[in-house]
Amino acid sequence: MSDDIHEVYAIRYGHHARRSPENFIGGDPHDMLQPLDFFVWAIVGPSGAIIVDTGFDEAMGRRRQREIVKPVRDGLLALGVAPESVEAVVVSHMHYDHCGNYDLFPRARYHLQDREMAYATGRCMCHQQTRLPFEVEDVVAMVRKVFSGRAAFHDGADEVVPGVTVHHIGGHSKGLQSVRVKTRRGHVVLAADASHLYAHVDGGRVFPIVYNVAEVVEGYETLKKLATSPGHIVPGHDPLVLTRYPAAKPGLEGWIARLDAEPRDR
Ligand SMILES: [Zn+2]
Ligand SMILES: [Zn+2]
Numbered sequence: 001m002s003d004d005i006h007e008v009y010a011i012r013y014g015h016h017a018r019r020s021p022e023n024f025i026g027g028d029p030h031d032m033l034q035p036l037d038f039f040v041w042a043i044v045g046p047s048g049a050i051i052v053d054t055g056f057d058e059a060m061g062r063r064r065q066r067e068i069v070k071p072v073r074d075g076l077l078a079l080g081v082a083p084e085s086v087e088a089v090v091v092s093h094m095h096y097d098h099c100g101n102y103d104l105f106p107r108a109r110y111h112l113q114d115r116e117m118a119y120a121t122g123r124c125m126c127h128q129q130t131r132l133p134f135e136v137e138d139v140v141a142m143v144r145k146v147f148s149g150r151a152a153f154h155d156g157a158d159e160v161v162p163g164v165t166v167h168h169i170g171g172h173s174k175g176l177q178s179v180r181v182k183t184r185r186g187h188v189v190l191a192a193d194a195s196h197l198y199a200h201v202d203g204g205r206v207f208p209i210v211y212n213v214a215e216v217v218e219g220y221e222t223l224k225k226l227a228t229s230p231g232h233i234v235p236g237h238d239p240l241v242l243t244r245y246p247a248a249k250p251g252l253e254g255w256i257a258r259l260d261a262e263p264r265d266r
Contacts (some may be wrong), residue, residue, distance in 0.1 A: 004163030006045035011075035014038030025206045036237040050088045054098035083222040092192030093173040095133040102141040105115040118174025171216035183260035186228030192236040
């Protein structure tokens with residue numbers, strides 16, 4: 001394996017049943033069941049495992065009325081990744097479903113964009129509408145990591161390790177970043193909430209939680225430029241990810257998918 005080629009996995013930990021009009025600005029004429037899944041991602045390469053996002057725990061699931069299907073820790077262990085050994089975590093953005101489980105990675109440095117920390121601690125949190133997807137304890141936990149020397153800040157595009165880069169997209173949250181990974185099948189892009197569902201990036205439609213609509217739709221163009229093909233873009237909340245990609249190994253169907261494998265259709 002060359003030094004900058006990585007394996008990539010999507011690990012499903014949560015679920016929320018909802019109808020399609022809730023997933024798009026302007027609603028959806030089909031009004032069908034269109035649930036969201038919740039994922040963290042593992043990038044495995046020569047320098048160990050890099051985890052993208054940390055999910056939320058049972059208590060937060062109850063508070064937000066979102067179902068935990070398998071705790072994040074269990075998913076990592078099923079993949080053979082010991083959370084205690086992880087040295088790098090990329091935080092796509094600081095919404096409650098992406099930065100909980102504060103103590104799961106005691107050795108890790110947390111990589112985030114300057115703009116996301118500024119947003120989550122600044123004047124926009126004075127307003128109920130903009131702070132809605134944030135949790136104060138999540139933000140406080142990240143501030144503590146800054147003060148204990150466990151945060152690494154990025155401003156725009158930057159490299160985490162050779163073959164793994166972060167890219168500021170903004171849009172959905174001011175400092176949202178997506179992650180590009182060099183794999184055996186080309187550059188896979190973990191969009192996170194830069195595109196919740198395939199329907200967002202494919203159709204130019206916008207999820208209702210948003211900081212800046214123009215940045216969201218421009219972000220779709222950035223994702224397409226970063227990925228080897230549109231089929232290399234992995235949306236952040238789409239249950240289809242687990243049917244398009246094969247299971248990481250037998251027995252993990254519907255739980256952990258391997259994203260550096262060829263998708264089944266598209
Ligand atoms: Zn979000
Ligand atoms: Zn999210």
